[in-house]
Amino acid sequence: MKIECSVEKIKNAISQVERITGKNLTLPVLSSILLIASGKSLKLRSTNLSLGIEVEVFAKIEEEGTLAISGSVLNAIFSNVSQNENVHLEDKDGNLLIKTKKSQIKLKSQPHDDFPTIPIVTGTTFEIEAKKLIDGIKSVYYSSSVSDIKPEISSVFMYTNEDNLVFVSTDSFRLAEKKVKVKGIEEIPGILIPFKNVAEILKVFGEFQGLIKVCFNKNQISFSSDNIYLTSRIIDGIFPDYRQIIPKNTSTDVVVLKQDLLNALKLSNIFSDKFNQVNLRIAPKDKTLELSSANNDVGENKTFLDAVINGENIELSFNYKYFLDCFQSITTDSVSIKLSGTGSPMVISPVSDVSFTYLIMPMNR
Amino acid sequence: MNTKELWKNCLMEIETGISKANFSTWFKNTSIIKEDTGIIYIGVPNEFVRDWLINKYHKLITKTIADAYENMRAVEYTIVKTENSKQEPTVTTEITIEKELPLKDLYINQEDNLNPRYQFNSFIVGTFNELAYAASQAIIESPGTKYNPFFIYGGTGLGKTHLIQAVGNSIKEKYPNKKVHYMTLEKFATDFVNSLQNNKANSFKEKYRKYDLLIIDDIQFIGKMEKIQEELFHTFNTFHENNKQIIFSSDKHPNYIPELADRLKSRFAAGMIVDISEPEYESRLAILKVKLRELNVDLAEELVEYVAGSVQGNIRELEGSLNLIVCQYRLKNKPLTLMEVKNLLKNSMRPKKNMAIKDVVKIVSEYYKLEEASVYEKTRKKEIVKARQVVMYLLREDFNVSYPLIGQKLGGKDHTTVIHSCLKIKEDLKNDSQLLQELEQIRIMFK
Numbered sequence: 001m002k003i004e005c006s007v008e009k010i011k012n013a014i015s016q017v018e019r020i021t022g023k024n025l026t027l028p029v030l031s032s033i034l035l036i037a038s039g040k041s042l043k044l045r046s047t048n049l050s051l052g053i054e055v056e057v058f059a060k061i062e063e064e065g066t067l068a069i070s071g072s073v074l075n076a077i078f079s080n081v082s083q084n085e086n087v088h089l090e091d092k093d094g095n096l097l098i099k100t101k102k103s104q105i106k107l108k109s110q111p112h113d114d115f116p117t118i119p120i121v122t123g124t125t126f127e128i129e130a131k132k133l134i135d136g137i138k139s140v141y142y143s144s145s146v147s148d149i150k151p152e153i154s155s156v157f158m159y160t161n162e163d164n165l166v167f168v169s170t171d172s173f174r175l176a177e178k179k180v181k182v183k184g185i186e187e188i189p190g191i192l193i194p195f196k197n198v199a200e201i202l203k204v205f206g207e208f209q210g211l212i213k214v215c216f217n218k219n220q221i222s223f224s225s226d227n228i229y230l231t232s233r234i235i236d237g238i239f240p241d242y243r244q245i246i247p248k249n250t251s252t253d254v255v256v257l258k259q260d261l262l263n264a265l266k267l268s269n270i271f272s273d274k275f276n277q278v279n280l281r282i283a284p285k286d287k288t289l290e291l292s293s294a295n296n297d298v299g300e301n302k303t304f305l306d307a308v309i310n311g312e313n314i315e316l317s318f319n320y321k322y323f324l325d326c327f328q329s330i331t332t333d334s335v336s337i338k339l340s341g342t343g344s345p346m347v348i349s350p351v352s353d354v355s356f357t358y359l360i361m362p363m364n365r
Numbered sequence: 366m367n368t369k370e371l372w373k374n375c376l377m378e379i380e381t382g383i384s385k386a387n388f389s390t391w392f393k394n395t396s397i398i399k400e401d402t403g404i405i406y407i408g409v410p411n412e413f414v415r416d417w418l419i420n421k422y423h424k425l426i427t428k429t430i431a432d433a434y435e436n437m438r439a440v441e442y443t444i445v446k447t448e449n450s451k452q453e454p455t456v457t458t459e460i461t462i463e464k465e466l467p468l469k470d471l472y473i474n475q476e477d478n479l480n481p482r483y484q485f486n487s488f489i490v491g492t493f494n495e496l497a498y499a500a501s502q503a504i505i506e507s508p509g510t511k512y513n514p515f516f517i518y519g520g521t522g523l524g525k526t527h528l529i530q531a532v533g534n535s536i537k538e539k540y541p542n543k544k545v546h547y548m549t550l551e552k553f554a555t556d557f558v559n560s561l562q563n564n565k566a567n568s569f570k571e572k573y574r575k576y577d578l579l580i581i582d583d584i585q586f587i588g589k590m591e592k593i594q595e596e597l598f599h600t601f602n603t604f605h606e607n608n609k610q611i612i613f614s615s616d617k618h619p620n621y622i623p624e625l626a627d628r629l630k631s632r633f634a635a636g637m638i639v640d641i642s643e644p645e646y647e648s649r650l651a652i653l654k655v656k657l658r659e660l661n662v663d664l665a666e667e668l669v670e671y672v673a674g675s676v677q678g679n680i681r682e683l684e685g686s687l688n689l690i691v692c693q694y695r696l697k698n699k700p701l702t703l704m705e706v707k708n709l710l711k712n713s714m715r716p717k718k719n720m721a722i723k724d725v726v727k728i729v730s731e732y733y734k735l736e737e738a739s740v741y742e743k744t745r746k747k748e749i750v751k752a753r754q755v756v757m758y759l760l761r762e763d764f765n766v767s768y769p770l771i772g773q774k775l776g777g778k779d780h781t782t783v784i785h786s787c788l789k790i791k792e793d794l795k796n797d798s799q800l801l802q803e804l805e806q807i808r809i810m811f812k
Contacts, residue, residue, distance in 0.1 A: 027390040119412040220412040
């Protein structure tokens with residue numbers, strides 16, 4: 001292998017690919033990045049056997065070849081090389097020589113025979129704007145359960161409903177749902193992408209503009225752009241029928257300014273106990289929403305917020321952390337909170353935006 | 366054809382041909398799902414593995430299977446759910462605030478009522494229970510002859526049930542032919558009442574007398590049940606005559622079980638009566654360590670020592686505190702700090718008894734049926750002096766009040782008088798079981 005390419009391009013590719021190298025696996029070669037020089041490009045590939053990625057970088061190929069190099073070492077090297085120049089990569093007796101104007105590096109390679117292929121997914125295919133896909137995933141993924149006990153809820157659920165692509169995740173204490181309008185999409189009955197993999201998908205495509213080609217079958221899903229191919233396994237399971245737990249009737253309807261609520265919750269945080277408990281009292285007569293929290297060691301606080309309220313008096317407790325989480329997905333100035341009794345979940349959504357719904361289960365104590 | 370066996374043999378063959386790292390990465394969690402007219406379907410956990418098996422190991426797998434199974438025509442790979450994600454699909458999940466924890470069901474043997482969890486290997490022996498342990502070992506050696514009946518008493522949550530059930534389990538193991546039966550007195554009583562109602566008193570007698578080892582837990586409740594006492598007396602006699610072992614547990618010495626018939630008292634005393642007291646620090650530490658091993662949790666030495674030092678008293682509370690910590694540890698998924706543990710245990714620690722001196726006087730004088738005021742008076746009437754001494758003793762022993770303060774509060778006595786009183790009661794307690802019982806009853810009234 002003998003190639004020349006720009007540092008900037010290869011550096012980006014390495015940092016994307018390196019994240020997905022396998023850590024703590026029995027097969028050491030998985031911690032490396034496979035460099036494949038062929039045709040007119042250099043391909044960088046890595047996998048942790050749950051996710052696999054391949055990034056293509058244009059390069060001047062003088063000699064084709066393949067090498068497996070430790071991902072973390074490669075990443076560390078390239079984050080210290082100046083951007084605006086070209087780099088020469090050369091295979092010499094199984095070692096990788098990296099040459100720039102001012103430096104020369106020799107790296108040990110690993111036998112690449114054992115480096116696995118990454119599955120090429122065939123099946124239903126559709127295209128979606130990267131922005132929409134990222135928006136959908138980003139709006140809900142933080143609600144997934146982090147434990148491995150129930151794989152079906154430690155993942156993001158994706159399905160189509162009419163013209164919408166719907167993203168849902170829950171950890172059984174709160175739930176987030178985001179609908180993204182997509183025209184002419186193939187029908188998707190439901191795909192469960194593991195939560196950990198979703199986080200990587202966000203990092204890889206987070207900044208990407210343009211169209212992403214999504215392809216999936218029963219076991220595997222892939223996302224590809226011009227030069228990136230990312231594939232993840234799919235969880236074989238059934239997502240709980242969450243629609244039935246969204247309350248249909250509300251007894252109390254509150255609209256409040258987002259910033260006010262955010263500040264009040266952050267204040268409550270100081271006083272909340274180890275259960276992160278915050279009390280919410282809604283008095284339609286006074287047109288106020290009262291948030292209070294108390295901690296034996298610190299003290300207690302009460303915050304009164306002006307709010308537009310329709311419905312009955314209600315008082316309940318909840319975990320403020322769950323509440324704070326959802327603000328990252330709400331872009332409007334005011335927030336609507338719908339309540340239907342102390343035993344059923346509270347529904348939070350941005351005012352005049354039906355695409356996002358967030359449910360929090362009150363604490364029954 | 367046994368596909369499991371076939372695959373096991375093939376894996377053994379394959380393992381020798383490739384590196385260990387490769388083997389454990391690619392062949393772990395694989396299996397033969399089925400064989401259909403010569404096509405072998407191999408189940409793999411995901412597409413990564415399937416692709417690689419096809420690309421790299423297909424020849425090896427095909428050849429290995431073909432060697433072991435001549436009817437093979439082809440090998441196919443399918444993705445199956447791995448073991449740990451194999452769960453019933455949940456159609457509905459009720460969203461609750463309670464965190465679900467994986468609790469394993471305890472299995473209790475229907476035949477003998479013994480809980481197999483109670484074994485001697487998880488039983489910690491310390492100075493507080495070594496006599497009881499030694500006696501129970503002797504019983505396992507020669508059931509029915511050495512110490513019959515075996516009567517064990519001690520406060521709640523000190524391991525009585527564990528010990529007697531462990532004896533039952535050990536005997537069952539050692540003498541498979543012996544019939545063992547464990548029950549609480551309450552069960553014995555309900556059984557008896559039922560048999561009377563159905564006019565089957567005889568079958569009741571038969572039922573219990575067929576056992577070789579009878580273990581009755583919580584016998585202290587027998588006090589007011591006269592008819593049951595009589596029945597137990599007969600059952601006991603039958604067992605004793607036939608050299609069959611019988612084991613009782615109670616939270617009191619038989620002498621202090623109220624309204625217990627003398628004939629039973631003397632029979633209980635005929636065998637071996639041992640007590641279990643509260644474990645000392647070292648034993649508590651040992652208990653915690655065994656529990657941690659059982660739960661498969663690693664906790665910092667410092668924390669374990671803190672728990673052992675701060676949770677005094679019975680083992681059940683100790684276990685409860687430990688469970689609390691372990692639960693928290695698992696939730697947070699990171700080691701706890703000493704501060705956090707302290708916070709957790711804040712509530713579960715036994716509250717320090719706080720009582721006004723006046724209240725103690727009131728309770729004691731009520732107990733001895735005296736005027737409350739008379740205790741404070743300067744009088745040397747025998748019954749009043751005794752009550753006053755008891756008050757002083759209790760204040761000192763249970764509430765740690767200083768000698769001078771006790772004297773001052775009880776009518777301006779000198780502190781040496783108080784010291785004398787305390788010593789006197791302490792001395793008397795050694796010989797006077799009546800007094801011991803009185804004190805115990807008064808202490809119950811404090812709660």
